[in-house]
Amino acid sequence: xxxxxxxxxxxxxxxxxxxxxxxxxxxxxxxxxxxxxxxxxxxxxxxxxxxxxxxxxxxxxxxxxxxxxxxxxxxxxxxxxxxxxxxxxxxxxxxxxxxxxxxxxxxxxxxxxxxxxxxxxxxxxxxxxxxxxxxxxxxxxxxxxxxxxxxxxxxxxxxxxxxxxxxxxxxxxxxxxxxxxxxxxxxxxxxxxxxxxxxxxxxxxxxxxxxxxxxxxxxxxxxxxxxxxxxxxxxxxxxxxxxxxxxxxxxxxxxxxxxxxxxxxxxxxxxxxxxxxxxxxxxxxxxxxxxxxxxxxxxxxxxxxxxxxxxxxxxxxxxxxxxxxxxxxxxxxxx
Amino acid sequence: xxxxxxxxxxxxxxxxxxxxxxxxxxxxxxxxxxxxxxxxxxxxxxxxxxxxxxxxxxxxxxxxxxxxxxxxxxxxxxxxxxxxxxxxxxxxxxxxxxxxxxxxxxxxxxxxxxxxxxxxxxxxxxxxxxxxxxxxxxxxxxxxxxxxxxxxxxxxxxxxxxxxxxxxxxxxxxxxxxxxxxxxxxxxxxxxxxxxxxxxxxxxxxxxxxxxxxxxxxxxxxxxxxxxxxxxxxxxxxxxxxxxxxxxxxxxxxxxxxxxxxxxxxxxxxxxxxxxxxxxxxxxxxxxxxxx
Numbered sequence: 001x002x003x004x005x006x007x008x009x010x011x012x013x014x015x016x017x018x019x020x021x022x023x024x025x026x027x028x029x030x031x032x033x034x035x036x037x038x039x040x041x042x043x044x045x046x047x048x049x050x051x052x053x054x055x056x057x058x059x060x061x062x063x064x065x066x067x068x069x070x071x072x073x074x075x076x077x078x079x080x081x082x083x084x085x086x087x088x089x090x091x092x093x094x095x096x097x098x099x100x101x102x103x104x105x106x107x108x109x110x111x112x113x114x115x116x117x118x119x120x121x122x123x124x125x126x127x128x129x130x131x132x133x134x135x136x137x138x139x140x141x142x143x144x145x146x147x148x149x150x151x152x153x154x155x156x157x158x159x160x161x162x163x164x165x166x167x168x169x170x171x172x173x174x175x176x177x178x179x180x181x182x183x184x185x186x187x188x189x190x191x192x193x194x195x196x197x198x199x200x201x202x203x204x205x206x207x208x209x210x211x212x213x214x215x216x217x218x219x220x221x222x223x224x225x226x227x228x229x230x231x232x233x234x235x236x237x238x239x240x241x242x243x244x245x246x247x248x249x250x251x252x253x254x255x256x257x258x259x260x261x262x263x264x265x266x267x268x269x270x271x272x273x274x275x276x277x278x279x280x281x282x283x284x285x286x287x288x289x290x291x292x293x294x295x296x297x298x299x300x301x302x303x304x305x306x307x308x309x310x311x312x313x314x315x316x317x318x319x320x321x322x323x324x325x326x327x328x329x330x331x332x333x334x335x
Numbered sequence: 336x337x338x339x340x341x342x343x344x345x346x347x348x349x350x351x352x353x354x355x356x357x358x359x360x361x362x363x364x365x366x367x368x369x370x371x372x373x374x375x376x377x378x379x380x381x382x383x384x385x386x387x388x389x390x391x392x393x394x395x396x397x398x399x400x401x402x403x404x405x406x407x408x409x410x411x412x413x414x415x416x417x418x419x420x421x422x423x424x425x426x427x428x429x430x431x432x433x434x435x436x437x438x439x440x441x442x443x444x445x446x447x448x449x450x451x452x453x454x455x456x457x458x459x460x461x462x463x464x465x466x467x468x469x470x471x472x473x474x475x476x477x478x479x480x481x482x483x484x485x486x487x488x489x490x491x492x493x494x495x496x497x498x499x500x501x502x503x504x505x506x507x508x509x510x511x512x513x514x515x516x517x518x519x520x521x522x523x524x525x526x527x528x529x530x531x532x533x534x535x536x537x538x539x540x541x542x543x544x545x546x547x548x549x550x551x552x553x554x555x556x557x558x559x560x561x562x563x564x565x566x567x568x569x570x571x572x573x574x575x576x577x578x579x580x581x582x583x584x585x586x587x588x589x590x591x592x593x594x595x596x597x598x599x600x601x602x603x604x605x606x607x608x609x610x611x612x613x614x615x616x617x618x619x620x621x622x623x624x625x626x627x
Contacts, residue, residue: 079468079470079590080472081472081584081585081588081589081590081591082349082355082356082359082471082472082581082584082585082588082591083584083585083586083588084472084588085355085472086353086355086356086585089353089355104468104470106473107470107472107473108470108472108473109473110473110475111355111472111473111474111475114475115354115355
């Protein structure tokens with residue numbers, strides 16, 4: 001029996017070698033987190049959209065802002081690595097969307113906050129809309145849903161609010177003072193921040209006006225949205241659209257569709273003559289494509305809903321992203 | 336090759352500099368301790384499928400607990416209890432082999448969890464991923480306490496029930512003759528398996544706790560024969576997989592629990608290869624024996 005132990009030791013050593021064989025990326029990672037950290041506070045935002053907004057509140061490089069969830073990542077299911085946890089622990093401030101958007105990051109954000117890192121959750125500073133509350137769900141499952149809603153709202157920290165607040169620039173504008181306050185707490189010059197907020201508020205007011213003008217080209221009775229998951233409610237709320245329904249009304253990535261709902265939605269699409277269904281890059285659109293095939297005369301348009309594009313592309317800032325998105329939606333509906 | 340050329344910075348500094356790394360390490364080590372001692376019996380008794388089923392079978396309990404707002408561990412424990420009871424019932428009242436009853440309940444519980452989550456249209460709490468993969472970057476001291484208590488219960492349970500488990504595993508008729516009640520011992524073992532899964536799902540997630548339940552004890556059975564030695568070797572293998580997994584995850588930004596689980600499985604294959612090669616080369620054995 002005893003002679004087996006050197007063997008075990010050899011096995012362990014081999015496994016170590018197997019597990020740790022590739023070291024190249026480590027150097028890159030260290031290099032990436034270091035620059036600029038010495039002079040200005042380093043701020044971490046959860047999504048690329050909030051990183052861009054924060055960068056504009058701390059304009060002209062008042063802070064070194066980075067996003068934890070990479071461009072193109074799904075904020076609902078992004079899992080932080082230990083490196084991300086370290087970066088968050090070392091940040092002067094964390095800017096999150098809140099309202100349950102960053103599902104898989106929430107525990108980590110809470111843990112970092114408990115360690116004393118300041119966290120600002122933008123969703124706390126806007127008028128929210130209820131999640132998953134569409135008007136096409138008036139079928140037999142209705143009373144069931146009401147029960148569940150009641151259950152959820154009694155539950156402490158996870159409300160039933162729709163987290164996709166960045167689809168309305170006026171709501172984003174409402175979060176700017178809170179983000180500026182938090183940045184000032186993190187040691188950035190108040191007067192400089194106020195100047196940035198004033199500039200960016202102007203920019204967002206202009207953006208709101210631009211989108212209003214884009215939407216204006218679409219007759220009010222054609223402003224009808226059918227989506228893959230629920231994510232366009234705030235856009236609809238701001239610009240006078242009606243959300244007819246969603247292919248997958250639940251935000252859970254494991255939730256499937258139910259045939260009765262799909263049938264009702266298909267009928268609705270045919271009856272109203274909606275020319276397009278909006279899918280999202282982060283979610284599988286298999287069911288949506290199938291629905292479109294069945295209905296026939298309807299196009300599936302894929303939107304980037306929770307993330308900006310890679311830097312250098314058309315939609316690499318919040319302002320340009322929302323403009324592109326609005327134009328895509330209006331073009332698709334104009335048929 | 337930084338872990339060889341700059342060992343201090345690769346192996347030690349991450350833990351020395353970051354309290355969350357120490358918390359993650361402690362959570363991982365407690366998981367290893369808990370799963371190795373009970374996992375040894377799971378492997379020896381050929382109950383891996385049951386372990387996997389239990390690891391997933393707790394999901395509907397977690398989902399319901401989450402919705403009604405009670406502690407998810409309680410929900411998980413209740414679901415595990417119901418599943419074990421169900422498996423026992425099917426076994427008693429049907430001629431079906433055990434793996435069939437496990438399989439039926441496994442898929443039933445998993446589907447139930449998804450159905451429950453899918454009815455949660457009005458909230459953004461509904462992603463099972465966070466339960467499947469855990470969140471070792473978000474463990475707090477309450478989680479660590481819970482895991483430490485469970486590890487203690489597990490060690491006491493395994494020591495107290497050692498004789499019963501041993502006889503049950505290797506000679507069921509002898510167990511009955513000795514009055515050791517094999518059915519009761521089996522029940523106790525299932526409770527311990529369920530406890531180890533429930534205590535660890537918050538940190539490593541219940542999909543990956545299964546890896547620790549099976550891979551290190553399986554590797555240990557390849558190099559040791561006596562049960563207490565298997566347990567000790569399994570803990571050692573588990574510790575190696577955990578430490579290396581956490582460090583790789585830290586240095587390369589990979590998902591933590593999955594990296595740890597992968598290391599434990601790679602370790603198993605390395606041990607398997609070494610033992611197989613050694614068996615194929617009788618001369619090597621003689622040399623080692625002579626040297627030892």
